[in-house]
Amino acid sequence: MKEKTVEQDHYRASEWGQGFFRIDGEGFLRVFPRGDDEHSVKLQSVVENLAQTHVDTPLVVRFPQILLSRQKRIRDAFLTAIDEYGYQATYQGVFPVKVNHNRIVVDTLVQGGKDHDFGLEVGSKAELCLGLTYDLSSGAFLVCNGFKDRAYLRLACLASQAGRPILLIAENPQEVSDIIEIGESVGHMPMLGFRARLHAQGSGRWLESSGHKGKFGLSTMAILEGMEAVKRAGFASRLVALHFHIGSQVSDILNIKRAIKEASRLFAAMKQKAPSLRVLDLGGGMGVDYDGSRTATDWSVNYSIEEYARDAVYMVKEICDEAEVSAPILVSESGRALCASHAVFVLSSLRVIGEHESRDYTHHRTTANQIDDLKATLSEVNESNFREAVHDATQLLNELLSGFRLGYVTMDERAVGECLYRDICTKVRSLMIVEHKRTDDLVDLEKQLAPKVVCNFSVFMSAPDSWAVQQLFPICPLARADESRRWAATIGDITCDSDGKLDRFIGKRGVEPYIRLPEPVEGEPYHVGMFLTGAYQDVLGDYHNLFGTVNEVVVELDEENKPHIKTVVDAATVEHSLEQFGFSFSELAQRFMKVEGLEDGGGIDSTYQDAFFKVLKGNTYLNKI
Numbered sequence: 001m002k003e004k005t006v007e008q009d010h011y012r013a014s015e016w017g018q019g020f021f022r023i024d025g026e027g028f029l030r031v032f033p034r035g036d037d038e039h040s041v042k043l044q045s046v047v048e049n050l051a052q053t054h055v056d057t058p059l060v061v062r063f064p065q066i067l068l069s070r071q072k073r074i075r076d077a078f079l080t081a082i083d084e085y086g087y088q089a090t091y092q093g094v095f096p097v098k099v100n101h102n103r104i105v106v107d108t109l110v111q112g113g114k115d116h117d118f119g120l121e122v123g124s125k126a127e128l129c130l131g132l133t134y135d136l137s138s139g140a141f142l143v144c145n146g147f148k149d150r151a152y153l154r155l156a157c158l159a160s161q162a163g164r165p166i167l168l169i170a171e172n173p174q175e176v177s178d179i180i181e182i183g184e185s186v187g188h189m190p191m192l193g194f195r196a197r198l199h200a201q202g203s204g205r206w207l208e209s210s211g212h213k214g215k216f217g218l219s220t221m222a223i224l225e226g227m228e229a230v231k232r233a234g235f236a237s238r239l240v241a242l243h244f245h246i247g248s249q250v251s252d253i254l255n256i257k258r259a260i261k262e263a264s265r266l267f268a269a270m271k272q273k274a275p276s277l278r279v280l281d282l283g284g285g286m287g288v289d290y291d292g293s294r295t296a297t298d299w300s301v302n303y304s305i306e307e308y309a310r311d312a313v314y315m316v317k318e319i320c321d322e323a324e325v326s327a328p329i330l331v332s333e334s335g336r337a338l339c340a341s342h343a344v345f346v347l348s349s350l351r352v353i354g355e356h357e358s359r360d361y362t363h364h365r366t367t368a369n370q371i372d373d374l375k376a377t378l379s380e381v382n383e384s385n386f387r388e389a390v391h392d393a394t395q396l397l398n399e400l401l402s403g404f405r406l407g408y409v410t411m412d413e414r415a416v417g418e419c420l421y422r423d424i425c426t427k428v429r430s431l432m433i434v435e436h437k438r439t440d441d442l443v444d445l446e447k448q449l450a451p452k453v454v455c456n457f458s459v460f461m462s463a464p465d466s467w468a469v470q471q472l473f474p475i476c477p478l479a480r481a482d483e484s485r486r487w488a489a490t491i492g493d494i495t496c497d498s499d500g501k502l503d504r505f506i507g508k509r510g511v512e513p514y515i516r517l518p519e520p521v522e523g524e525p526y527h528v529g530m531f532l533t534g535a536y537q538d539v540l541g542d543y544h545n546l547f548g549t550v551n552e553v554v555v556e557l558d559e560e561n562k563p564h565i566k567t568v569v570d571a572a573t574v575e576h577s578l579e580q581f582g583f584s585f586s587e588l589a590q591r592f593m594k595v596e597g598l599e600d601g602g603g604i605d606s607t608y609q610d611a612f613f614k615v616l617k618g619n620t621y622l623n624k625i
């Protein structure tokens with residue numbers, strides 16, 4: 001059944017939703033996980049169903065079918081381009097597991113790619129161990145990147161000897177000699193690749209991670225020396241791949257084109273000296289259009305998956321043809337582009353703070369002149385003088401506050417002054433809105449007056465990049481998203497940290513310091529979704545204030561459009577969060593008893609004891625009161 005979409009897409013879901021998220025004609029956010037228009041589910045009903053089984057927000061909802069749709073789309077893009085340009089080799093994807101280590105994610109992608117030689121990319125010993133537990137097809141690649149010690153290299157060599165499809169990438173000159181040494185001692189050399197340090201850089205937030213000053217990769221001279229060294233050691237035939245990675249979320253296709261061109265030239269030149277080369281690994285970096293603007297700004301991209309694939313195939317082919325070398329297998333390590341859209345973080349509002357209500361302040365005794373002036377300003381403000389009124393009010397309030405510090409303005413006066421100031425700003429805002437003056441002044445005022453919707457979550461656990469790198473994630477209410485009457489608000493979390501907030505949003509005119517949300521209705525559930533959180537957020541999240549991991553569910557839609565909802569992870573308990581920091585449950589229990597003197601026969605109030613253990617065994621987030 002086709003769903004009608006909303007007429008006025010206030011939240012621009014059609015632009016960032018990649019077809020997976022849309023607002024329907026009744027203002028509900030719908031998810032289309034199968035990548036078609038026929039199967040969809042209201043996220044609000046998923047959340048309500050779960051609440052009945054006591055699986056509450058905050059909640060991560062994962063859609064494995066979205067992962068499969070993305071995996072297919074990236075592969076199809078390359079295969080179509082390969083067909084179109086008559087490219088003489090194949091394409092194989094690998095999933096860089098650092099983007100999301102969740103079992104459901106890795107399992108789904110490995111399973112989804114098993115007929116297409118889809119592989120994995122790992123960058124540490126822990127990730128290598130994970131990678132080795134998957135039975136990848138022999139034609140797939142298990143790409144080993146990152147800094148490596150002897151144990152890492154030895155395990156990689158032994159795994160390769162045992163038949164695992166290891167592609168070991170040397171990231172720096174030292175690693176080339178370490179690999180040779182350990183390969184010799186094990187008596188087996190895996191397939192080898194060199195990571196090139198390209199001159200071309202990424203763009204956007206991770207610009208610095210590439211270029212000739214980057215942390216990773218072999219310089220041109222080191223590649224030449226490395227090829228020599230491998231040859232001298234008798235492993236020339238094991239050198240099969242050239243790899244590069246210019247950073248994540250590359251927002252401008254021009255940077256990608258430059259890098260692929262440079263890498264293709266290198267590949268062609270190396271191939272003349274090392275005929276065994278047959279793989280060009282393009283790394284990751286394919287970006288996600290988080291704000292839906294289709295621009296080369298940090299949280300957007302100015303290209304599609306299809307354009308990326310066409311450019312890659314075309315340029316590699318052109319350069320290889322020109323150099324008369326055979327075209328390599330193309331490998332890409334797109335992680336963010338594959339994963340970001342599969343997870344939605346659902347949060348619910350607890351209360352609204354900072355909402356301005358006009359107060360009756362006539363009975364407070366005030367003598368300060370500034371109060372009289374503020375009252376006059378309030379009564380005289382109109383369409384022609386509102387700018388001046390805000391300036392006057394700001395100055396008068398500042399005077400009152402200095403007076404308070406110096407001791408000659410009373411607490412009552414300060415209180416009345418603050419109320420008058422808010423009244424003036426509120427009145428000016430309404431004048432400006434009526435006049436349709438959407439100036440920067442109004443944006444500032446809206447920001448000042450915006451109430452904070454406090455939601456039951458921790459930014460640090462569930463959306464760490466919005467704090468760490470000012471990443472923008474689209475946010476949209478799950479219901480009533482079609483209402484035109486909305487108020488400007490910001491979102492606060494429940495950590496005791498003033499950074500625990502969301503105050504940069506995707507607005508109609510780019511990034512705005514507030515989001516327009518439907519006004520909460522007393523007694524009605526109020527859920528807001530944070531979208532495209534499926535890449536990097538899970539593993540980067542931390543335990544600030546000991547708020548722990550949240551409930552996680554997996555949702556799949558069958559042919560009949562029936563949703564199947566499974567809980568996969570229960571939210572961490574207080575006990576679990578404390579355990580991360582060295583306090584085991586038994587020790588905590590013991591200490592608690594000791595403090596209470598129970599050990600030396602002292603009495604303990606059992607009500608207190610019960611309360612302690614109940615909280616210890618409970619959720620770290622707030623329960624409904």
Ligand SMILES: *Cc1c(COP(=O)(O)O)cnc(C)c1O
Nearest residue numbers: 245248249284285333334335336
């Ligand atoms: C992080 C990383 C990736 C994944 O990058 P995305 O931007 O998520 O596609 C791929 N390859 C390497 C070597 C990486 O370090």
